[in-house]
Amino acid sequence: MANITFSSPSLSRDVTVYAVAGDRGTILAVAKANKIPIPFDCQDGECGSCLVEVEILSEKRPYGIALTEKEKEALRQLGKITREEVANAEVNDMPPRYRLACQCFVRNEDILVKFAGDETIPAQPPHLSTAAKIYTGGMEISSADHFLAHAIKVEEDAATHFDGLAASMELCGNAEVGKLFRQLAGYSRLHLKQAKERAKGKDLTAQIPPDYVWPEHATPERTSLLAGDADVSRLDALRAALSGEKRGYEFYYAVSGTSKIPEVVALAKEFVKEEAEHVKILEAWIAREEWLATKHAV
Structure with a gap:
């Protein structure tokens, strides 16, 4: 099970959700299910619009990952991944700092997901009681x-x-x-x-x-x-x-x-x-x- 904390200037404050077994998928799927406004377009790892920064909060070693060629190419074009990070992911199973939310699957580890948000949409203030x-x-x-x-x-x-x-x-x-x-x-x-x-x-x-x-x-x-x-x-x-x-x-x-x-x-x-x-x-x-x-x- 995993706590996923979403952080963005487009949010009034950070939002933490709990992904349980059976409900877990990609970061984008979890975000959509919880109405977290991560921008997206193709949802297939090609456009790069769902770029996020992922920080592992769990103390244990991160789970092994497999970057798809689509994701690696999109991150390269965005200037968000280095050769060293690609090699570290492929050889040492160490995830890079930036991911595509539509390609990154949630594992049994707590993570912080940062994203810029759609800057064409004005930020909404929090609901006041x-x-x-x-x-x-x-x-x-x-x-x-x-x-x-x-x-x-x-x-x-x-x-x-x-x-x-x-x-x-x-x-x-x-x-x-x-x-x-x-x-x-x-x-x-x-x-x-x-x-x-x-x-x-x-x-x-x-x-x-x-x-x-x-x-x-x-x-x-x-x-x-x-x-x-x-x-x-x-x-x-x-x-x-x-x-x-x-x-x-x-x-x-x-x-x-x-x-x-x-x-x-x-x-x-x-x-x-x-x-x-x-x-x-x-x-x-x-x-x-x-x-x-x-x-x-x-």
Whole structure:
């Protein structure tokens, strides 16, 4: 089984899908099945329109490959393969950096697939939930310091909350998920440190927003307390965490799209990118857990 993460400027954020036995085919087939907009035309390895960059994420040695003559010729014409890479693929079974999505078959290994996207189609912004709309009306960010004060509050609460979830999961024997929550808490503390460093030593205490100004009187990344229930399943805990991370992502995205202050927009976009990484991690875990749940139910 394999996690396939698609990354492109034409996507609002990276998308991870789980390819299961029986459903696997070429990268292009998986992309089409999951509505990932990899450009393509002939689908037969001749036009080169489905060029992608593939990075193996699994720690084990990559699976052996066989480059077709069509793919090798298309990559040569595109200037995306060297003689050394061809020889390495044929002699040592080491895949080249660039592939054609219609010719590259998904194996039992996690991969990152990067593609440029169709530049004639304007990039679409991510869908924003009702929560994001709430943030945009009534929480106007007035300055870069004001934004950083909000970010400090968000990341402080997120770190504390994920640590609490980790402790609950560890207590009830879900050590694997507990470890993930500890990792997410660490990310939040790292973002907290970055926000404080960007404040350049200023005391932003007076601008830290109290709980009551947020929707539901809680910062966006606090997930449902259900996620810390000792009886909750790993899958439910991950879904609750994902809900919180998406709300954090949406908050920063909403600020980046509505602020009239260039410095605030730039800062918010940095946080958007970081939150998107968290969402990607959780979506990959959820995809794996859902597949395991289906497998055990059979």
